[in-house]
Structure formats: C-alpha cells, structure tokens
Amino acid sequence: MYPLIRSLLFRLDPETSHDLALRLFALASRLSNTGKPPQATAEPDQSPPVMGIRFPNPIGLAAGLDKQGTARDIFRRLGFGFVEIGTVTPKPQPGNPKPRMFRLKEHQALINRMGFNSVGLEQFRKNLAATSANIITGINIGKNAATPVNEAINDYLACLREVYTPADYIAINISSPNTEGLRQFQDRELLDVLLAGLNQERERLSDKTGNRKPLVIKVAPDLNRLQVNAIAALIRTHSIDGIIATNTTVSRPGIENHPLSIQTGGLSGVPLKQPSTQIIKLLHDNLQDEVPIIGVGGIHNLESALEKFEAGARLIQLYTGLIYQGPTLVKQILDVTGKIHQS
Helix, strand or coil, X not given: CXXXXXXXXXXXXXXXXXXXXXXXXXXXXXXXCCCCCCCCCCCHHHCCCECCECCCCCEEECCCCCCCCCCHHHHHHCCXXXXXXXXXXXXXXXXXXCCCEEEEHHHCEEEECCCCCECHHHHHHHHHXXXXXXXXXXXXXXXXXXXXXXXXXXXXXXXXXXXXXXXXXXXXXCCCCCCCCHHHHHCHHXXXXXXXXXXXXXXXXXHHHCCCCXXXXXXXXXXXXXXXXXXXXXXXHCCCCEEEECCCECCCCXXXXXHHXXXXXXXXXXXXXXXXXXXXXXXXXXXXXXXXXXXXXXXXXXXXXXXXXXXXXXXXXXXXXXXXXXXXXXXXXXXXXXXXXXX
C-alpha cells in the first residue's frame, strides 16, 4: 500500500508532499481512537528507563516531520515509542525562501534548508493542547533567525519555560545548518554558557513544578574528535541527561556527483548513516553508559538500526527512512529491537 502512496506523493515537490502527508497524519490523529496500538514491544513498566523515562519501545520519530505539533497522536498508532516535535522558536517565522527541500530518490536522501519554519510558541502550545498526550513527547527548541548569537540564550530560555510542562524531555537544537550562527553553540565557550543557563532554569522549573524534565542536546555529524570530547565534558559538567546524534550534514558523502549536491542545506537519509554512526561511537567511547545517546541518521532498515545500537545508542529516531520505506519500517525494526530493549 505504501509504495502506491509514496509514488503519488513523490509526484509533488518534496515540501508540498511533506505538508500534505502531515495534514493527512493530523486528520488521522483527530479521527483515530485511543485504543492500544499494535506494537511488538514490552509494556512501559517492563522496559529499562532511559533518562528516567520508561519508553514503550526504543524507536522514535525525529524532529522535523511534525514541526508544529499537530499530528503526534497518530505516530503512536504507527508503532513509535516516542515522538520529537519541533523545532519551535519563540516567535513565528517563515523559514528560508522556497524551494528549500530536495529529494534524491536514488540515494534515499533529502537535502533541506527549511530554517526553523515555526508557528511560534503561542500557536505551538495551542496545537499541542488540541492533541492528546498519549505518547512520550520530546520538544525540540531553537532560536529565531533574527536573534543575534549573543542574545540567543534568551530564545532558548523562553522556549524552555513554555514547553516544560507539556514535554517529557526537551531537546536543545544547536546543530541545524540552516540557521545562521546556530552551530557556533557547539563551540566550548558558547555551549558552556548556554548549558549553564538552561540547566539553572531547568532546576528552577523543577522546584516549581516538582518534576525534573530531562534536557538533551542535538549535535551535528560534522564534528571532529576534539569537539566531541569537549561537548561530552560539558554534558557531564552541566548534568545534561542525553544527547541526540546526529542532525543533518553539510558534507555530501556518496552524492558528490549528483546534480542536487550543490544545493545548500543539510543532507539526511542513507548517505548520513556512516557519519552519524561515527559520532555515536565517539560519544560512547567518551561517555560510556553515563549519558544515553539517541541515534539518528540514515536508518532505513533493520541492519542500519542495529548498527546504531551497536555503536552505543540506547534509543533511535527515524525521519527520512520513514519517508522512503513507510510505516512498515517501524515494525521491521521493532520485531528485533523490542526484544533488545527489554533485556
């Protein structure tokens, strides 16, 4: 069934098909019942906790598909153990000019330079309130494009305060290549200040609500070993609960001769598999099992999912692989990894 749907969607330009798919997901979300979905996995209370959360299974939806928080309900019914929505920014912004998403079918890849197109915090909260919280939800936060780097901490703090209650965990996006200056926050000095401020605010919110929500950071695949080591040290220093590895890449591994390789933006899909796995390995070599890693990038079948776990990931996320393979990809992976997650 999905190959037919995909062939129809792929006749449209990538962003139009993305938006149409999300509208269909949102409609299905509103119409779906609240019964228990079929999942090849353990019940939450049987699974070992990650970041203090008992995930029903280790497969999540990566940020970027449900940017505005309109369709999270349906992903539970597709078998996902959790979703990550966003990136949300404090103020509404349109993102970068179109066209800004490109499909490389023969490589099962996408290039995007969306640029945090966001409805802003106020509408984002309304969208969340219109969906039922029947799935573990991470909320991915970022800065507005117009906010200077030296003021960006205020954007992150504003987002943290607004999403703290509805989020099960908060992901700090410092690695998108499509917002100018954002990746500077992977440098030691800026990241030190940002994480100190966010952790301090998290502790204040924890005291106020009686609920300490996990903070995770999302990093790029375009880091060297020294940068990975510096980030790992700061994660320990500031008691960050997890790390997502990785975002999209600005390099073009394996697609150098493709006509679309000249497009600016982040590359995702199969070509990202090895770069993201390498970062996971470097992080795990440093952090061991002190801080859980959420692996994402190039997962398109069971083998590539297992590769992420073998490299050190505790959880994984799908996005581009879901677009190319469809929802059956979740079950294919769960048939094996659900058992791994229980052990």
